[in-house]
Amino acid sequence: MVRRLVILIIFLAPFLSWRFGRPQPQLTMFDVGQGLSVLVEDETGWQLLFDGGPDNSVLAQLGTTLAPTDDYIDVVVISHQHRDHYVGLIEVLRRYRVGELWLTRADSKDPAWQELLAVAKQKQIPLLEIKEGMLRYLASGRVIRGYHPPANPRGDEAHDYAVVLTVEHLTTEDSPLGPSKFKTDLVLTGDAEARHEQYIGHCQISRVLPCPTTGAILQAGHHGSKTSTSEPWLKLLQPNVVLISAGQDNSYGHPHQEVLERLERLKINYRRTDLNGTIKIPL
Numbered sequence: 001m002v003r004r005l006v007i008l009i010i011f012l013a014p015f016l017s018w019r020f021g022r023p024q025p026q027l028t029m030f031d032v033g034q035g036l037s038v039l040v041e042d043e044t045g046w047q048l049l050f051d052g053g054p055d056n057s058v059l060a061q062l063g064t065t066l067a068p069t070d071d072y073i074d075v076v077v078i079s080h081q082h083r084d085h086y087v088g089l090i091e092v093l094r095r096y097r098v099g100e101l102w103l104t105r106a107d108s109k110d111p112a113w114q115e116l117l118a119v120a121k122q123k124q125i126p127l128l129e130i131k132e133g134m135l136r137y138l139a140s141g142r143v144i145r146g147y148h149p150p151a152n153p154r155g156d157e158a159h160d161y162a163v164v165l166t167v168e169h170l171t172t173e174d175s176p177l178g179p180s181k182f183k184t185d186l187v188l189t190g191d192a193e194a195r196h197e198q199y200i201g202h203c204q205i206s207r208v209l210p211c212p213t214t215g216a217i218l219q220a221g222h223h224g225s226k227t228s229t230s231e232p233w234l235k236l237l238q239p240n241v242v243l244i245s246a247g248q249d250n251s252y253g254h255p256h257q258e259v260l261e262r263l264e265r266l267k268i269n270y271r272r273t274d275l276n277g278t279i280k281i282p283l
């Protein structure tokens with residue numbers, strides 16, 4: 001009897017600790033090869049999945065990160081309509097219950113994109129358009145803030161519609177950057193490029209949209225491409241650490257040496273999924 005009980009407890013332990021343990025606020029940048037997928041979890045267990053990588057490898061990653069009983073993701077964000085960011089989400093939408101799907105445009109004719117929209121429709125997942133200035137207050141006291149795209153993007157390429165959003169928390173510290181009472185924890189940029197970073201830099205003269213505060217975790221735009229993670233952007237954000245999602249020995253040469261040298265010159269730590277695998281950092 002005792003032996004049976006011990007075996008039962010051993011079997012149930014992981015479920016029990018997940019169920020009754022306090023959720024840990026953390027960021028997980030999954031190693032999905034050449035693509036992007038980031039999971040954000042706050043202290044109440046609220047979850048946001050930012051992109052899903054190029055294939056179903058994200059499913060195994062989610063399976064080992066989420067509790068076995070967890071079949072619900074509060075928000076799934078599609079940063080833009082490129083396959084290395086959304087194809088993995090098709091099966092995620094099929095297999096998980098998803099509270100909301102955030103995106104910026106939905107006009108791609110790609111069959112994979114059409115399949116994703118069909119699954120979202122079939123599962124009746126509400127779609128929400130994310131833009132500059134959008135705010136979502138969470139029960140944990142954290143805030144999600146949209147910085148990009150603007151209401152009228154200047155170009156018509158997929159990257160011109162890239163989602164840039166921050167995760168912030170309320171602080172009583174005075175911010176040198178203005179009246180914001182929020183401290184930025186994380187800046188997610190998808191494939192945003194230098195021209196989009198420059199656009200967001202207008203926060204320095206905006207009375208409406210405060211700049212992200214310094215010392216956050218920054219996702220390097222476009223897998224560490226030299227057309228992103230510009231010097232003015234790094235000087236504005238002064239991130240604590242930069243995370244780069246790129247596939248091992250990818251054909252694009254991501255991350256570019258130029259970006260790595262820029263980070264080293266500015267003495268900013270960075271981590272890379274192609275070398276470090278999946279990256280977990282407390283939020």
Ligand SMILES: [Zn+2]
Binds near residue numbers: 035082085191223
């Ligand atoms: Zn990409």
